[in-house]
Amino acid sequence: MQRHLALMLYIAICGLIVFLVKAEWINAYIQIVIMFIGINIMLSSSLNLVNGYMGEFSCGHAGFMAVGAYVTSILNMWFFTKGNLFGDALFSPSLSVILFPVTLLIGGACAALIGLLVAIPSFKTRGDYLAIITLAVNYIIKSAIENIQTIGGARGFMGMRKVVNAMSDTVPLPWLMIWILVFTGLTVVVLHRFVSSTFGKGVVAVRDDEIAAEIMSVNTQRMKLIAFMLSSGLAGIAGGLFAHVLGYINPGSFTIMKSTEIMVMVYLGGMGSLSGSVMSAILFTVLMEFLRPLQLFKWVLIPLLLIILMMFRPEGIMGHRELPDMFPKLRRLFPSREV
Amino acid sequence: MDIQSFFQNLINAMQWGSFYALIALGYTLVYGVLLLINFAHGDIFMVGAYIGFFVATFLLGSYAFHLPMILSPNVVFVLTLLITMILTAGVGVTLERVAYRPLRRRGAGRLYIVITALMAGLILENGNLALLGASRRAFPDLIEKVVYTIGGVTFTNVKIIVILAALGVFFLLETIVRKTKIGMAMRAISYDRVAVPLMGIPIDTVIVFTFILGSSMAALAGVLFVSAYPVLEPYMGAMIGWKAFIAAVVGGIGEIRGAFIGGFVLGFIEIFVAAVFPSTFRDLIAFGILLLFLSIKPTGIFGVARAQKI
Amino acid sequence: MPVLQMRKINHFFGGLQAVRHFNLNIEEGELRGLIGPNGAGKTTIFNLVSGFYRPTEGDILFQGKPIAGLRPHQVTARGLARTFQNIRMWNSMTVLENLCISQHFDMGYGLLDTILANRRFVENEKRIRKTAMELLEILDLRDYANEYPKNLPYGLQRRVEIGRALTIKPKLLLLDEPAAGMNPSDIDKLIELIRWIRDQFKLTLWLIEHQMKVVMSVCEAISVLDFGEIIAEGRPDEIRNNPRVIKAYLGDEGITHA
Numbered sequence: 068m069q070r071h072l073a074l075m076l077y078i079a080i081c082g083l084i085v086f087l088v089k090a091e092w093i094n095a096y097i098q099i100v101i102m103f104i105g106i107n108i109m110l111s112s113s114l115n116l117v118n119g120y121m122g123e124f125s126c127g128h129a130g131f132m133a134v135g136a137y138v139t140s141i142l143n144m145w146f147f148t149k150g151n152l153f154g155d156a157l158f159s160p161s162l163s164v165i166l167f168p169v170t171l172l173i174g175g176a177c178a179a180l181i182g183l184l185v186a187i188p189s190f191k192t193r194g195d196y197l198a199i200i201t202l203a204v205n206y207i208i209k210s211a212i213e214n215i216q217t218i219g220g221a222r223g224f225m226g227m228r229k230v231v232n233a234m235s236d237t238v239p240l241p242w243l244m245i246w247i248l249v250f251t252g253l254t255v256v257v258l259h260r261f262v263s264s265t266f267g268k269g270v271v272a273v274r275d276d277e278i279a280a281e282i283m284s285v286n287t288q289r290m291k292l293i294a295f296m297l298s299s300g301l302a303g304i305a306g307g308l309f310a311h312v313l314g315y316i317n318p319g320s321f322t323i324m325k326s327t328e329i330m331v332m333v334y335l336g337g338m339g340s341l342s343g344s345v346m347s348a349i350l351f352t353v354l355m356e357f358l359r360p361l362q363l364f365k366w367v368l369i370p371l372l373l374i375i376l377m378m379f380r381p382e383g384i385m386g387h388r389e390l391p392d393m394f395p396k397l398r399r400l401f402p403s404r405e406v
Numbered sequence: 407m408d409i410q411s412f413f414q415n416l417i418n419a420m421q422w423g424s425f426y427a428l429i430a431l432g433y434t435l436v437y438g439v440l441l442l443i444n445f446a447h448g449d450i451f452m453v454g455a456y457i458g459f460f461v462a463t464f465l466l467g468s469y470a471f472h473l474p475m476i477l478s479p480n481v482v483f484v485l486t487l488l489i490t491m492i493l494t495a496g497v498g499v500t501l502e503r504v505a506y507r508p509l510r511r512r513g514a515g516r517l518y519i520v521i522t523a524l525m526a527g528l529i530l531e532n533g534n535l536a537l538l539g540a541s542r543r544a545f546p547d548l549i550e551k552v553v554y555t556i557g558g559v560t561f562t563n564v565k566i567i568v569i570l571a572a573l574g575v576f577f578l579l580e581t582i583v584r585k586t587k588i589g590m591a592m593r594a595i596s597y598d599r600v601a602v603p604l605m606g607i608p609i610d611t612v613i614v615f616t617f618i619l620g621s622s623m624a625a626l627a628g629v630l631f632v633s634a635y636p637v638l639e640p641y642m643g644a645m646i647g648w649k650a651f652i653a654a655v656v657g658g659i660g661e662i663r664g665a666f667i668g669g670f671v672l673g674f675i676e677i678f679v680a681a682v683f684p685s686t687f688r689d690l691i692a693f694g695i696l697l698l699f700l701s702i703k704p705t706g707i708f709g710v711a712r713a714q715k716i
Numbered sequence: 717m718p719v720l721q722m723r724k725i726n727h728f729f730g731g732l733q734a735v736r737h738f739n740l741n742i743e744e745g746e747l748r749g750l751i752g753p754n755g756a757g758k759t760t761i762f763n764l765v766s767g768f769y770r771p772t773e774g775d776i777l778f779q780g781k782p783i784a785g786l787r788p789h790q791v792t793a794r795g796l797a798r799t800f801q802n803i804r805m806w807n808s809m810t811v812l813e814n815l816c817i818s819q820h821f822d823m824g825y826g827l828l829d830t831i832l833a834n835r836r837f838v839e840n841e842k843r844i845r846k847t848a849m850e851l852l853e854i855l856d857l858r859d860y861a862n863e864y865p866k867n868l869p870y871g872l873q874r875r876v877e878i879g880r881a882l883t884i885k886p887k888l889l890l891l892d893e894p895a896a897g898m899n900p901s902d903i904d905k906l907i908e909l910i911r912w913i914r915d916q917f918k919l920t921l922w923l924i925e926h927q928m929k930v931v932m933s934v935c936e937a938i939s940v941l942d943f944g945e946i947i948a949e950g951r952p953d954e955i956r957n958n959p960r961v962i963k964a965y966l967g968d969e970g971i972t973h974a
Binding site: 126196200202203204206207211213214221323330331334362364366370373378381 | 443505508509514515517518520521522524525526528529531532533535536644648651652655684686687689690693694696697700701704
């Protein structure tokens, strides 16, 4: 019973949010902020796996997000809506309730596949090269989408709102919110299980001392590939949800700037701390909303904040620790599977 | 492509290659000494262009407070170049002192300094945007453009100046690094960062000197760039900076000739891709080629793999 | 059959020949030493055996099977563990975690099991921890299970590192200068530990060492390497008086004065 306490708590919160949305007690603006918090949690915690736990420097996370966003959006439009591009809907729009998460997973799988293509050449080489290769891949993905005119090219791709509406027409619930909450929870659970398992800690061993890891029987290349694919796959799912929240995406949504934004969240929360990433994603999203009146100055203020953080607390807010390490009482909520 | 448009493209490629090379230099110098990817460098280029703009307009007497005499545009150009290089070098050194040095002193990991660099770049970009607004500014015409035509190939004197400047800088830097004491100290640091201070070499002086060199070359590139393409906007440094960084890596980061060759390679690929394919394919194909190259030879053209000590 | 056979190994770094016609057989249960002046190529030999370098020429057979060309983790998984000259622990993780991760060759579960946290995952994770704890118990390190290796005194760190290598359940254990940087009392404990490990785990040991005290009191046979070539082999007392060895260590003058 106790070991599921955190999960129950999360489900209760989600239930409350869904109820509030359904009862229309919270307005559309707050709903969108909540949805962005969920998406940002997915993005920052998945990037933390590579940039924090593994100690690499991937700076093209938005590229993988773009892959997921486009694949998911295209699939949904093809399956459930009537359009110029694909003609009649492939399935009845009412099926969207069931198939929407499937399309998200397919989007994630495609992003993971691209992640694999990136990881294979870059991990053979020195650490810094991942930064360059992910950077180049971010450009390539953006530029490739711009050049595919059938999916809108630089003008963007739209109509995902229809899919969201189709879902709530079938079963009147705030489906997008529900799926964001579900996938946010899943992302955190999957990453938590991964990094707290002996298997996943192989990634941390790679960061601490790659040579020792290889000699002590850790298949370092495979570990890196797995971590990178997991990370980019989750970013792809987040991208798919992101596309449906906005209802419209264009290549400009997935630039290096977006990647940098995700990196800010990771380093703000602390490398190698999952709870840090979750907290900083919440903090960052809310902060961005509060700083909205500052307009452009918020993009001076936030980097400044991070520089000061690097100077006085370079390991980020949490820095390699998790919440239960700081507040032992919380251990009841997050029981580890220790013997 | 006929021979005439080939040469036309060749000259354009040389010009773009020169810009990339001058910026790539800053990345490579700092990397060689500190093993730091100075992500703020592209924005130093942008700052250089803006400083150049304000210096030039001031010298031309566009503000309430102006010089007692009227200078000829050519003199203004040279003065602008020099003053801008000095001021931008100041910006680079300030950045090093305020942001990087404290971190280095407390022995923070390399990654933290890279993050700081990335953030410093954002501050420069967005700070500029917030302070000066998003409106584009036009750089005054300081050099009277002369168009030459040889055998159907047309080019301006600005292009020639850009290419010559890049070549001049290349020879100057090669001399500095190979022949002067401080240049040798720079190379020594890249070999062994622990032993060099013990040998009595003032490491901070060398680092400051490196930033002076890198930033002033970025400023040179900035002023030349806006002389050729007279539009200033706060994000002008981001894209060209990232690209120059990739050029530095392709050349073999840490190597001066690598930065130059890498810059020219990137320039050539971009211009010739745009000449053959629709121009929207430029980034796609250019980055694709670079990625392919790096996966075959990850250390770049001149880079040497450092052996791992076990 | 010898545990390890190295046949006609030549290894080049660019134009430099680091290892020259190297032949060696190590029999089961042996406690072998490898000594030689600095830069003789001792660590290179270990790196060749453990899979970091692929020999330019020659074969390496471990338990009769060729291992040259395998990746280091594959070599390790076959039961060939090693330690490093400068201790290389994963310092952001506890001693116990260190000893768990080194069992990666035999996890018994994969990514999917981790994500699902199924029975297979839970049971194997239990088994891995049990193995690690047992080993810590035997090595008298139980109290340090939750400490970070970097906070331990040097002698203990070395003990932990050897413990981590033992989680591989090695048939052959290579120790690269285990006594480096140790004080005399640590060294006595180390000598005791090495002997005890050999008897307790019934394994074959091969060590590089500069501390003559360790080499002479622990090893049953010693190979001497100079400029990548074996110049002498034999029992400790034979090596001690071998003129070629003295020459290699002290130069020509050593011989005239000896």
